[in-house]
Amino acid sequence: MKLNKIACLLLVVASCLSCPNSLNSAERIYDLARMGLKPDSWKNASPILQRVVNRIKAECSPEDSIVLRFAKGKYFFHEAGAATRTYYISNHDQTNPKKVGIELEGFRHFTLEGNGAELIFHGRMLPLALLHSAHCTLRNFSIDFANPHIxxxxxxxxxxxxxxxxxxxxxxxxxxxxxxxxxxxxxxxxxxxxxxxxxxxxxxxxxxxxxxxxxxxxxxxxxxxxxxxxxxxxxxxxxxxxxxxxxTWHRPAPGIFLHRNLNTVLENIKVHYAEGMGLLAQLCENITLDAFGVCLKGADDPRYFTTQADATHFSGCKGKIISCNGLYEGMMDDAINVHGTYLKVVNRIDDHTLVGRYMHDQSWGFEWGEPGDSIQFIRSATMDIIGKTNRITGISPTDRQETAGVREFRITFRDPIDPQICEQKGYGIENLTWTPEVEFKGNIIRNNRARGALFSTPQRVIVENNLFDHTSGTAILLCGDCNGWYETGACRNVVIRKNRFVNALTSQFQFTNAIISIYPEIPDLEGQRQYFHGGKEGSILIEENEFDTFDAPILYAKSVDGLTFRHNILKKNNEYKPFHWNRSRFLLEKTNRVKIME
Known part of the structure; x- marks a missing residue:
């Protein structure tokens, strides 16, 4: 699964070349072994990292290229002496404050070089947070907890x-x-x-x-x-x-938290356990994961599980998300989930002003949009787009003075709002500006709960050369939901090519109607006037994949316009007894321009 290594490295190099340092900049290297934190010392690393990070901020200018370097070995982080921060993190429990092992904020041209360091955490901590930073690289280390909560x-x-x-x-x-x-x-x-x-x-x-x-x-x-x-x-x-x-179902914090960053690279990082997602990124632009893993510590690891929830999760990001050559196994949810968040219309103030509310209990408290962002409205019951795209001219919290912890926004729009949009019926607001392209290539996803890969973005998505091995539920899900999870939105350009699927659907979970499930949540499908996913001929292309399965369902599609399934290999095995309620190879509900050529 190393076919995309060169492509990923080229992207990293291009990212570096696109943002050269000033001629007045300096390279500053901070070696933790010389600053009081040697490997395998059993010292509490939390207060030492705080002191070092504060020193770096005091000594360096924004133009400097900074390297914070670990030596190979084990480092132990405890809650005592850790940074205490209030973070509102998408798709996690909004319990605050949080104890943060390594808190990095406001950096440019920063590299955290792990050199194979094993970062081991105790208690209930957020291991690493990178916020409000640009052109940063995290690489060559692992994250684990000494005593997991699972x-x-x-x-x-x-x-x-x-x-x-x-x-x-x-x-x-x-x-x-x-x-x-x-x-x-x-x-x-x-x-x-x-x-x-x-x-x-x-x-x-x-x-x-x-x-x-x-x-x-x-x-x-x-x-x-x-x-x-x-x-x-x-x-x-x-x-x-x-x-x-x-x-339990608690998700207090991810292993790595990214917020409001530009051009971030994570290379050769392994998350062996976290009580939430392995990685959660929100409101970031351009993220590359190369050889990132949420995985066991090898074939002899006595553990069978990794994270409490998704391996990687991207909420309200833009630019390009690249995940290549990764290993995702044993997690209690999906390998990757890419989406935005619908706000529910709870008050129409006038023809240019609405109040929108975060609805899901694990997704609120952070910025949703800014002036100039492009938006569209959707009717929750049918998932039909209502009116034309519009633009935000002003946005502010209505339930508090600051954005942190916000649930509701007062939003003004450039153009008049369609007259039918009001609080009496269910309508959602989708931010189209904060939607990313995605490349998910050369990854292995295996032995995990629920599903493999989820995508809800109108930008181009390429899923290529991956192995989905016993994902237990659907291997790939194209979703969209303005009723429960409130995760946007429709997929317009998706290529699923040259992947291998081995015995998905060994159990039933939400949205798992086939190995590839195109399943927007639409309560009133009969009342729907449009199609949710797609929009043109071949919008969703599934080709040259191999399906090796014990059961019947290969593809389920609902509310799709423009779906092509061609040149795929279908194999039957006897590893398990067929049991799925869906006995159709291809089950379609309200679709248009569909071509199926095995």
């Missing part, structure tokens, strides 16, 4: 009458609470997991036809041998040897 256990006995007996993994700190519930804990945190994902012991695939497990540990009892029996947890699918990642 609890791994192994089923040792499954008795229909007595329940499930299990053994926690050696690193798990656990106890039985006073009210007889299984409880995991760590430095400053505790969890009582009620759900989980089951993995096959040998192959590490998610157990066939299980999806999200829901477990009841009330009345759990422990034995001197360290096993526990949960008499009310009964599930015949979990044979002895099954490994379960027991979890």
């Amino acid at each position: 609890t791994q256990i192994r089923v040792t006995e499954n008795n229909a009458g007595q329940g499930i007996t299990f053994m926690p993994a050696p690193w798990v700190k656990w106890r039985v609470s006073k009210d007889s519930l299984f409880e995991a804990y760590g430095e400053g945190w505790r969890t009582r997991p009620t759900s989980g994902i089951a993995f096959e012991e040998e192959k590490r695939h998610i157990v066939y036809n299980t999806s999200d497990l829901y477990m009841q540990t009330k009345g759990v009892t422990a034995t001197p041998a360290g096993t526990l029996t949960a008499p009310h947890w009964k599930d015949s699918r979990l044979i002895p040897g099954t490994v379960v990642a027991m979890r």
Whole structure:
């Protein structure tokens, strides 16, 4: 999967050449080993990194080229002495303040050189944040937590009458609470997991036809041998040897947080665990991931899971997102999700002014748009575009003085707003300016929960030369939803080419109607007057892919104008028994200009 290495490196070089430093600039190298932080020392790295970053800001000018250098080895970060920051992060729990291990803000021409450093975090932390910066590179390090908040256990006995007996993994700190519930804990945190994902012991695939497990540990009892029996947890699918990642639904922080950056490169970084996304980028322009991984620490890693949610997630970005030569495995959600956010119209003040509100509980509190941005309106029930594109002339919070923490915006528009748009019926506002192109090439996605890759952007998307191996749900989803997740928007130009799909759809999750699922959320499809995705002949092209599957559904498409499926190889295997409700190779609902040529 290294076919795109040269392309990625060329892009990195081009990015550097496009923003040369001033003739008066200097290269400044800060070597952490000479500044009080040697590898493998067991020191708390959090306060030292704060001091070093503050020193860099005091000593350097904006034109300087800065390198912050780790030596190879292990570094340990604790909440004590860490930076304390309030961040509102898309698609995460808006719990503040957050403890930040490495906080980088306001830099230009900055490189964090890891040299193979292993950054290990304790407690409940946001490992690394890069904000309001330009032309920055992060490379050659890994992120992990000493004691993950996901609890791994192994089923040792499954008795229909007595329940499930299990053994926690050696690193798990656990106890039985006073009210007889299984409880995991760590430095400053505790969890009582009620759900989980089951993995096959040998192959590490998610157990066939299980999806999200829901477990009841009330009345759990422990034995001197360290096993526990949960008499009310009964599930015949979990044979002895099954490994379960027991979890909650909390997402306090990603592994890496990018906000308001320009031209960012992340190279050869591995995130082994985070209690949210592996990487979350919002309101950024031009991001390149080269050999970025959300992955295990090799074939001998005793863990089966990585992140609590998506591996990578891009919200309200623009320019170009490139992800190449990556490895994404064992995460509790998708490998990549690219989208914007619909605001719901909650008040029409006059013909040029609306109040729009963030609706989802995990996506609010940050900027949504700025004067000059192009927007369009959409009717939530049918996902029809209403009126013509418009432009923002003014935008400000209505529910507080500052943008941080905002839920509602007062927005004025250049042109009169269509008369039907009001708060009485469901309408959304979509920002068309903050939408990126995407290249997703040469990646491996395997053994994860839910789905592989999600795209919701009108700009060009290329998905090429990837391996989707046992993604458990849909491998590729083109979505759009102004009713639940409120994630924009329609795809107008998508190429899915030369990928290999191996046994997707081993479980049922949301939007998983086929291996490739084009599934906008449209409550009133009969009332829809337009098509949501596409818009011209061949808008979505699926060609020269190989589908190796045990079940029937290959392609599902709803509300698409301009879809071509051609020159693909379809193979049938017997690894699992077919079970999906969709028995059609190609299932189409309200489509136009569709060409299917196997």
